[in-house]
Amino acid sequence: MTAPTLHYHPLSSCCHKVLIAIDELGIEVDKRLLNLGDPAERAAHLARWPLGKMPLLEDRGRAIPETSIIIEHLQRHHARPGRTLIPHDPGEALDVRLWDRLLDLYVMTPMQAFTADRLRAEGERDAQAVARARDTLLTAYALIEQQLEGRHWIAGDAFSMADCAAAPSLFYALTYVPLLPQHARLSAYFERLVDRPSVAHAIDEARPWFQFYPGRDGLARRFHDPA
Numbered sequence: 001m002t003a004p005t006l007h008y009h010p011l012s013s014c015c016h017k018v019l020i021a022i023d024e025l026g027i028e029v030d031k032r033l034l035n036l037g038d039p040a041e042r043a044a045h046l047a048r049w050p051l052g053k054m055p056l057l058e059d060r061g062r063a064i065p066e067t068s069i070i071i072e073h074l075q076r077h078h079a080r081p082g083r084t085l086i087p088h089d090p091g092e093a094l095d096v097r098l099w100d101r102l103l104d105l106y107v108m109t110p111m112q113a114f115t116a117d118r119l120r121a122e123g124e125r126d127a128q129a130v131a132r133a134r135d136t137l138l139t140a141y142a143l144i145e146q147q148l149e150g151r152h153w154i155a156g157d158a159f160s161m162a163d164c165a166a167a168p169s170l171f172y173a174l175t176y177v178p179l180l181p182q183h184a185r186l187s188a189y190f191e192r193l194v195d196r197p198s199v200a201h202a203i204d205e206a207r208p209w210f211q212f213y214p215g216r217d218g219l220a221r222r223f224h225d226p227a
Protein backbone atom coordinates (compact mmCIF):
# COMPACT_ATOMS: atom_id res chain seq x y z
CA MET A 1 0.00 0.00 0.00
CA THR A 2 1.35 3.47 -0.93
CA ALA A 3 1.89 5.78 2.03
CA PRO A 4 -0.50 8.76 2.23
CA THR A 5 0.97 12.14 1.23
CA LEU A 6 0.77 15.07 3.66
CA HIS A 7 1.13 18.61 2.32
CA TYR A 8 2.23 20.69 5.27
CA HIS A 9 4.50 23.37 6.68
CA PRO A 10 6.55 22.80 9.88
CA LEU A 11 5.52 26.20 11.33
CA SER A 12 1.77 25.77 10.91
CA SER A 13 -0.25 25.05 14.04
CA CYS A 14 -2.88 23.09 12.07
CA CYS A 15 -0.12 20.96 10.56
CA HIS A 16 1.31 20.30 14.04
CA LYS A 17 -2.07 18.90 15.06
CA VAL A 18 -1.90 16.28 12.29
CA LEU A 19 1.86 15.62 12.70
CA ILE A 20 1.26 14.85 16.38
CA ALA A 21 -1.57 12.45 15.45
CA ILE A 22 0.61 10.72 12.81
CA ASP A 23 3.31 10.16 15.41
CA GLU A 24 0.83 8.92 18.03
CA LEU A 25 -0.80 6.50 15.57
CA GLY A 26 2.58 5.20 14.34
CA ILE A 27 1.93 5.94 10.66
CA GLU A 28 4.38 6.37 7.77
CA VAL A 29 3.46 9.32 5.56
CA ASP A 30 5.16 10.98 2.63
CA LYS A 31 5.61 14.55 3.93
CA ARG A 32 5.75 17.34 1.32
CA LEU A 33 6.72 20.78 2.53
CA LEU A 34 4.33 23.36 1.11
CA ASN A 35 5.31 27.01 0.63
CA LEU A 36 2.07 28.92 0.06
CA GLY A 37 4.10 32.10 -0.44
CA ASP A 38 5.36 30.68 -3.74
CA PRO A 39 2.81 31.49 -6.50
CA ALA A 40 3.38 28.21 -8.39
CA GLU A 41 3.08 26.09 -5.24
CA ARG A 42 -0.04 28.02 -4.18
CA ALA A 43 -1.65 27.47 -7.62
CA ALA A 44 -0.84 23.74 -7.50
CA HIS A 45 -2.29 23.54 -3.98
CA LEU A 46 -5.47 25.39 -4.98
CA ALA A 47 -5.91 22.83 -7.77
CA ARG A 48 -5.75 20.06 -5.13
CA TRP A 49 -8.02 21.90 -2.66
CA PRO A 50 -9.81 25.13 -3.70
CA LEU A 51 -9.87 26.56 -0.17
CA GLY A 52 -6.06 26.46 -0.25
CA LYS A 53 -5.69 25.49 3.42
CA MET A 54 -3.19 23.13 4.94
CA PRO A 55 -2.59 20.48 5.99
CA LEU A 56 -4.01 18.40 3.19
CA LEU A 57 -3.76 14.62 3.00
CA GLU A 58 -3.83 12.70 -0.26
CA ASP A 59 -4.70 9.05 0.06
CA ARG A 60 -6.28 6.43 -2.19
CA GLY A 61 -6.78 8.99 -4.97
CA ARG A 62 -8.63 11.44 -2.71
CA ALA A 63 -7.71 14.80 -1.25
CA ILE A 64 -8.69 14.90 2.42
CA PRO A 65 -8.86 18.37 4.05
CA GLU A 66 -9.59 19.51 7.62
CA THR A 67 -7.38 18.36 10.47
CA SER A 68 -10.06 16.48 12.44
CA ILE A 69 -11.23 14.62 9.33
CA ILE A 70 -7.63 13.80 8.37
CA ILE A 71 -7.06 12.36 11.85
CA GLU A 72 -10.27 10.30 11.76
CA HIS A 73 -9.28 9.00 8.30
CA LEU A 74 -5.78 8.06 9.47
CA GLN A 75 -7.19 6.41 12.59
CA ARG A 76 -9.64 4.34 10.52
CA HIS A 77 -7.31 3.26 7.70
CA HIS A 78 -3.70 3.45 8.84
CA ALA A 79 -3.32 3.34 12.64
CA ARG A 80 -1.02 0.68 14.08
CA PRO A 81 -2.95 -1.95 16.02
CA GLY A 82 -3.75 -0.78 19.53
CA ARG A 83 -3.14 2.91 18.76
CA THR A 84 -6.16 5.17 19.02
CA LEU A 85 -6.90 8.87 19.36
CA ILE A 86 -10.70 8.48 19.26
CA PRO A 87 -12.17 6.13 21.87
CA HIS A 88 -14.36 3.21 20.80
CA ASP A 89 -17.02 4.11 23.38
CA PRO A 90 -19.46 6.46 21.57
CA GLY A 91 -19.99 8.73 24.58
CA GLU A 92 -16.25 9.12 25.16
CA ALA A 93 -15.72 9.67 21.43
CA LEU A 94 -18.28 12.49 21.49
CA ASP A 95 -16.38 14.18 24.34
CA VAL A 96 -13.16 13.96 22.35
CA ARG A 97 -14.85 15.48 19.30
CA LEU A 98 -16.42 18.21 21.45
CA TRP A 99 -13.05 19.23 22.90
CA ASP A 100 -11.39 18.97 19.50
CA ARG A 101 -14.02 21.44 18.17
CA LEU A 102 -13.74 23.76 21.19
CA LEU A 103 -9.96 23.92 20.86
CA ASP A 104 -10.07 24.51 17.10
CA LEU A 105 -12.79 27.15 17.24
CA TYR A 106 -11.99 29.01 20.46
CA VAL A 107 -8.21 28.63 20.81
CA MET A 108 -6.78 27.92 17.32
CA THR A 109 -9.03 30.44 15.52
CA PRO A 110 -8.51 33.46 17.85
CA MET A 111 -4.78 32.66 17.98
CA GLN A 112 -4.74 32.83 14.15
CA ALA A 113 -6.49 36.23 14.37
CA PHE A 114 -3.47 37.58 16.29
CA THR A 115 -1.10 36.20 13.65
CA ALA A 116 -3.22 37.64 10.82
CA ASP A 117 -3.18 41.04 12.52
CA ARG A 118 0.62 41.00 12.92
CA LEU A 119 0.91 40.26 9.19
CA ARG A 120 -1.19 43.33 8.26
CA ALA A 121 0.40 46.62 7.24
CA GLU A 122 0.68 49.12 10.11
CA GLY A 123 -2.35 51.23 9.08
CA GLU A 124 -4.55 48.18 8.47
CA ARG A 125 -4.35 46.62 11.93
CA ASP A 126 -7.71 45.81 13.55
CA ALA A 127 -7.52 46.53 17.29
CA GLN A 128 -11.13 45.46 17.86
CA ALA A 129 -10.62 42.05 16.23
CA VAL A 130 -7.51 41.55 18.40
CA ALA A 131 -9.43 42.55 21.57
CA ARG A 132 -12.20 40.07 20.67
CA ALA A 133 -9.63 37.33 20.05
CA ARG A 134 -8.04 38.05 23.47
CA ASP A 135 -11.45 37.84 25.20
CA THR A 136 -12.23 34.54 23.46
CA LEU A 137 -8.86 33.10 24.44
CA LEU A 138 -9.28 34.11 28.09
CA THR A 139 -12.78 32.58 28.14
CA ALA A 140 -11.40 29.38 26.56
CA TYR A 141 -8.54 29.25 29.10
CA ALA A 142 -11.11 29.46 31.95
CA LEU A 143 -13.19 26.69 30.37
CA ILE A 144 -10.14 24.45 29.92
CA GLU A 145 -9.02 25.16 33.51
CA GLN A 146 -12.42 23.92 34.72
CA GLN A 147 -12.39 20.89 32.40
CA LEU A 148 -8.95 19.81 33.67
CA GLU A 149 -10.18 19.27 37.21
CA GLY A 150 -9.51 15.56 37.84
CA ARG A 151 -8.35 14.95 34.25
CA HIS A 152 -4.80 14.24 33.08
CA TRP A 153 -5.58 14.90 29.40
CA ILE A 154 -8.29 17.22 28.12
CA ALA A 155 -10.97 14.56 27.61
CA GLY A 156 -9.92 12.06 30.28
CA ASP A 157 -7.11 9.63 31.10
CA ALA A 158 -6.08 8.87 27.52
CA PHE A 159 -4.25 11.21 25.14
CA SER A 160 -6.71 11.85 22.28
CA MET A 161 -7.40 13.83 19.11
CA ALA A 162 -8.50 16.71 21.36
CA ASP A 163 -5.00 16.86 22.89
CA CYS A 164 -3.56 16.93 19.33
CA ALA A 165 -5.70 20.07 18.82
CA ALA A 166 -4.78 21.50 22.23
CA ALA A 167 -1.00 21.27 21.93
CA PRO A 168 -0.33 23.55 18.94
CA SER A 169 -3.26 25.90 19.52
CA LEU A 170 -2.15 26.56 23.12
CA PHE A 171 1.54 26.62 22.14
CA TYR A 172 0.98 29.58 19.83
CA ALA A 173 -1.91 31.20 21.78
CA LEU A 174 0.31 31.52 24.86
CA THR A 175 2.78 33.62 22.86
CA TYR A 176 0.02 36.24 22.42
CA VAL A 177 -2.03 35.85 25.62
CA PRO A 178 0.04 34.32 28.45
CA LEU A 179 -1.52 32.31 31.24
CA LEU A 180 -2.46 34.01 34.53
CA PRO A 181 -2.05 32.70 38.12
CA GLN A 182 -5.64 31.35 38.03
CA HIS A 183 -4.65 28.96 35.21
CA ALA A 184 -2.59 26.56 37.35
CA ARG A 185 -4.12 23.33 35.96
CA LEU A 186 -3.84 24.61 32.40
CA SER A 187 -0.23 25.56 33.01
CA ALA A 188 0.58 22.02 34.28
CA TYR A 189 -1.36 20.52 31.35
CA PHE A 190 0.68 22.63 28.91
CA GLU A 191 3.89 21.20 30.43
CA ARG A 192 2.54 17.65 30.01
CA LEU A 193 1.74 18.44 26.38
CA VAL A 194 5.15 19.86 25.46
CA ASP A 195 6.85 16.91 27.22
CA ARG A 196 4.91 14.39 25.15
CA PRO A 197 7.36 12.99 22.52
CA SER A 198 4.93 13.47 19.58
CA VAL A 199 4.45 17.15 20.53
CA ALA A 200 8.16 17.67 21.21
CA HIS A 201 8.94 16.30 17.71
CA ALA A 202 6.57 18.78 16.05
CA ILE A 203 8.12 21.66 18.05
CA ASP A 204 11.64 20.50 17.19
CA GLU A 205 10.82 20.41 13.49
CA ALA A 206 9.45 23.96 13.76
CA ARG A 207 12.41 25.43 15.70
CA PRO A 208 14.42 26.61 12.66
CA TRP A 209 11.27 28.31 11.34
CA PHE A 210 10.27 30.21 14.50
CA GLN A 211 12.37 33.17 13.31
CA PHE A 212 9.59 33.75 10.74
CA TYR A 213 6.73 33.44 13.25
CA PRO A 214 4.97 36.83 13.71
CA GLY A 215 4.50 36.18 17.47
CA ARG A 216 8.13 35.18 18.10
CA ASP A 217 8.61 37.98 20.69
CA GLY A 218 6.25 36.03 23.00
CA LEU A 219 7.89 32.63 22.45
CA ALA A 220 9.62 31.25 25.57
CA ARG A 221 13.41 31.00 25.19
CA ARG A 222 13.36 27.23 25.75
CA PHE A 223 11.60 26.88 22.38
CA HIS A 224 14.12 28.93 20.42
CA ASP A 225 16.38 27.22 17.92
CA PRO A 226 19.72 26.53 19.69
CA ALA A 227 21.41 27.08 16.31
Ligand SMILES: N[C@@H](CCC(=O)N[C@@H](CS)C(=O)NCC(=O)O)C(=O)O
Residues within 6 Å of the ligand: 012, 013, 014, 015, 036, 052, 053, 054, 055, 065, 066, 067, 068, 104
Ligand atom coordinates in the same frame (compact mmCIF):
# COMPACT_ATOMS: atom_id res chain seq x y z
N1 LIG B 1 -10.19 24.25 9.83
C1 LIG B 1 -8.97 24.00 9.12
C2 LIG B 1 -8.02 25.17 9.31
C3 LIG B 1 -6.84 25.09 8.36
C4 LIG B 1 -5.99 26.37 8.41
O1 LIG B 1 -6.45 27.43 8.84
N2 LIG B 1 -4.75 26.23 7.97
C5 LIG B 1 -3.86 27.36 7.95
C6 LIG B 1 -2.53 26.98 8.59
S1 LIG B 1 -2.73 26.71 10.36
C7 LIG B 1 -3.57 27.75 6.51
O2 LIG B 1 -3.66 26.94 5.61
N3 LIG B 1 -3.21 29.01 6.30
C8 LIG B 1 -2.81 29.49 5.01
C9 LIG B 1 -3.82 30.33 4.33
O3 LIG B 1 -4.93 30.51 4.85
O4 LIG B 1 -3.47 30.83 3.26
C10 LIG B 1 -8.35 22.67 9.58
O5 LIG B 1 -8.57 22.26 10.74
O6 LIG B 1 -7.68 22.02 8.77
